[in-house]
Amino acid sequence: MSTAKQKMRERKLRNQPASVQYSSTSQTVESSSQNGGDAPATAGEIHDGAPSDIQKSTDKQKSRGQQGGWHRGHQKDGGGYVREMPQHITGGAFAMARAAEVKAMLKAISTRTGSCQLFEALPRHMRRRAMSHNVKRLPRRLRDFASRLREKSLQAGSKKKKEKAKCRSRKARRRHGNLLLEFNRRQRKNIWLETHIWHAKRFHMVKKWGYCLGDRPTLKCYRPCYRAMSTHCLLMDLSYYCCIELQGEEDKLLAALSQLTSKEAGPTFAAALCLSGLRQGSVVVYRAGGFPAQALGPVTFLWRPRTQGLTHRQLWIWAHPTMKQDLLPELQIVCQCSEAVVPPAVPVITPVDVPYTAEPQHEPAKSPKAVKTQGTKRKCSSKDPSEPPAKKIVGDGTRPPGTPVTWRSCSTGIVINDLTMEMVRYRLIGPQSHSVLTETLEAATDCDASVKLQPSSLWWPEHCKDDDKMGLHRQQADVFKTLKDLYSTGEVPAGIVLGLTVDDPRLTIPQKKVKALTCVKQIQEEDEQKRRELMLRGVPQHCCQSLLWEQSVRDNVTENKISEQELNRMKSDVLVPGSRLSPIPPQSRIPILLLHQPGKQVGHEMSSWGAGWDLLLPKAWGMAFWVPLVYRGVLIGGLNMSLKHSQNKGSPHFPHDYPDCPAGARFQEQQEIELLNKFKRRPPAKRINYIKQGCLAPFRCPWQQLAEEWELITREGREERKRDDQSGTTTHSDTAVEEKTTHINISETKPPSCFTVLRNRKSLKLLSGWCKPTTSKGQRLCRINQAPPLDHTAARSFLTPNEMSLAWVRFSLLFKGNPELHAMVCVPLAEDLKLLRNKSDINCPQEPVHKNHFKTRTKNKKKGSKKTPASSLSSDKTVEKESELPSTSEPNLSAAEDPPTSSDLVFGLWPDPLPSITSHCSRVTLGWVTQGDFSLSAGGGEALGFVSVTALVHTLLSQPSEHRGLVLLRNPSSLHYHFAKINIEV
């Protein structure tokens, strides 16, 4: 405290005129008078801030300060003040000097700059909360000044800020119609899902792919969500997936679609089971005839089961929204559907226009006048009876009214229909998802006889009249009932489809949240038989049919939905509160489709983890099903969880893990920008220096360069081997590879083809067999696969078609460690493998710290930027000249031919173009990790990523058989390598 006081006092004294000393001689008096003359100038300069209104207090301080000055001087002199007492004083000079001093002091007190001093000048005990807000909290003598200051600041602020739009009262804003208008305005740019408001209250929302999507819950529930996925049920809203409908003759459709896929990459659109409509299929789509290059991305598809005697088929293709812009034109080309069918003049969804009428009213107006005029307009329009009232947007309401959604082909008769947002898709993940479904949904009950007799505009009463259809409905309901007897969702055949009509689930919603569980009971012999049938054969073919396929039924159901309000009124009218509504209103029967989602199918561990069901609903029914599902104790996941789901399954996630697709490339670019911005937001001293860490590209993966470099290495290696074969030596170690890599010069490569991702089933199987160590358990597997053993001839024949490809690989860490995004995959040296015997992470190899050759350049850049802008041009040139020096002296840098301009330089990052990436570190790089995390299912670090196929085969060839398939992983921010095991799962 004493130091603080002292400081304060010093600060105050600093502004005082210098202490006055009496001198014994007359000369000194003159000098003192000079001193006095000097004082005002210095005091005037320094003593800016002391406010005049507190004259009294400052006067007091001043006098105290003077006293202090006297006091201090006296002590220093050791009581010599008696001796220095002047003999006489020249009155005139003395008075003049004092007068000047007083003048300076008065001036210092009266001048004032800055506003903050006002409050600071008040002693602490007189300061009050919110004093700057309310002038009356200030002492009265300061009020004038404070209010003047406030006005000044207000004026300055209003110049910058826009004129605030006139705000209506909260009550008016929250009125239903106005709220809807506001909501419609807000979803113009990014479409809202039907569950948006539910999500927005509970999730961190992100605007992605033209939608508003929930990323992750605001609750901390990462582990509970994982637990729900592996033991109970996790629910996700996938309505943002785009559905494209194809209609036409079966053979023509198949002929058209076969151009997009290849049978080498697994079952296609024509797979027998999928074609019959029994199963949902998934396939990776390529540009027409482009396989294996030019991939577009993965889609799932579903054929409508055949109706008897008809060859006309219907097919739904579900694709990610980022992929739709690539997929739709490709489909149009393949099916020769160029003719756009203009939608009918009166569309079924009337509120399409609503957001556009609402648009001008809510835009922040530029001038107050405009606000006024628009305000009056609004009043008029709301009173105008001809204006349709604001309606909730259902489906894709943001599409401009004239946009075609249907395309027809004259030659093939195929019709393409864009069904984006026409259906709601929910995904339930977890072994208990079937019991959640069986508890929530109930097969639709039959209509009353009285309702049946009279004709109805609703679809269900009409449906009930047909006995055949009702027979089918009963069978479907039967199958649905047998789902109850299952213990786990993974028991049924993968990908089965069940069509169903259900009652409105809002009618059976429980009062409180309950956790749906399978009930344990002894089942009848008959039921047991049915269950076996379901487990072995799946759903019979006719039960896969659903009325959801019919556009008319979908529209009918959407239009006739009972509103929440109406339903609640009906519920309140029931005699016994809480009992079920009966008879059930005829509107509340909804056709749905249940699609089984297979869990983890590849690999030997955790099989069928993450299996679940997809629920397809007609639009507008989203919330009616969502809340009842939530009331069955499921947890809700966002985008984050869907990423984790596919990570645990070991499957690539779109668009993160499809670098060869245009959507994937776009995603990577965006991700790089995001990560770079995040990196730049840190102060330079706190950033990780990736150059020193030996990490060339921490924010992206230059796949193309990797594939090119490895292709070059093999070509050189092959030539060398030819020479070697003659001499009869076939020694190939990774050191040899390393040597070669150092000699790479990128400019020598011919204009290369694009890299591809290896999706050929046979090649992948072969590769996966090679990756396994050929000892003990692995040997048995190899024998089963009957793969040719790995040697040079096999490798060469394998690599010829796949030189530029990447392979999707799962890495499981042997010891500790947590792989991160863009971790490097490297080849262990022979010495590294010896470290494995220690069986611990401590002895894992380390990367030596790299030298930062760009340090001088960044420094120069800094200097250059400090110079005046006029000289910046010349300074840039000098920087470039200087930068060439280190690059020529360092062999590793020789690849970077033209030194980058200094504007590209970011401290800690390699500037473009990158030098050879394979040989940059002490271990040769194979690829990168695209998803890495601690895996809760494996109980250790797991990563997914791509490696160059060429590099992988080379590595495997050079590794001893007992350590085959071992690699090193290194995070971009660390020098520590971790041992990991490669798994390729087919």
Place this chain on the structure above:
Amino acid sequence: MLRSVEMDPVEYTLRKRLPRKLPKRRNDVYVNMKTDFRAQLARCQKLLEGGGHREICVHGLGLAINRAINIALQLQASSQGALQLAANTSTVELVDDLEPEDPDEAAEPMTRTRNNSAIHIKVFYPEPQ
């Protein structure tokens, strides 16, 4: 690979489904071959001693039968005769999926069932007479 194509016109991939999961009580222990033996033994001991269960059930299927028996016997030996065993065997039906890998995609996938043996050992403290 060529040879196998000659033998069988259509190649199939075998995919084993998981055995039926049965509802699990607190004192059920399903033994597998992946987890460390000592860890599984310790888990059983914990249930009997710390968990306050008078009896536990050790289940083993197929290859894990051996290990289940081992665990039960180890438990008995370490209890100095206080624990008793009662073993039951059963047959569990397993389902395999056979997925065709033919280029023409005309073949139907097949499902077959096979049986496997299982053992259920009750490890319990006998009721005092």
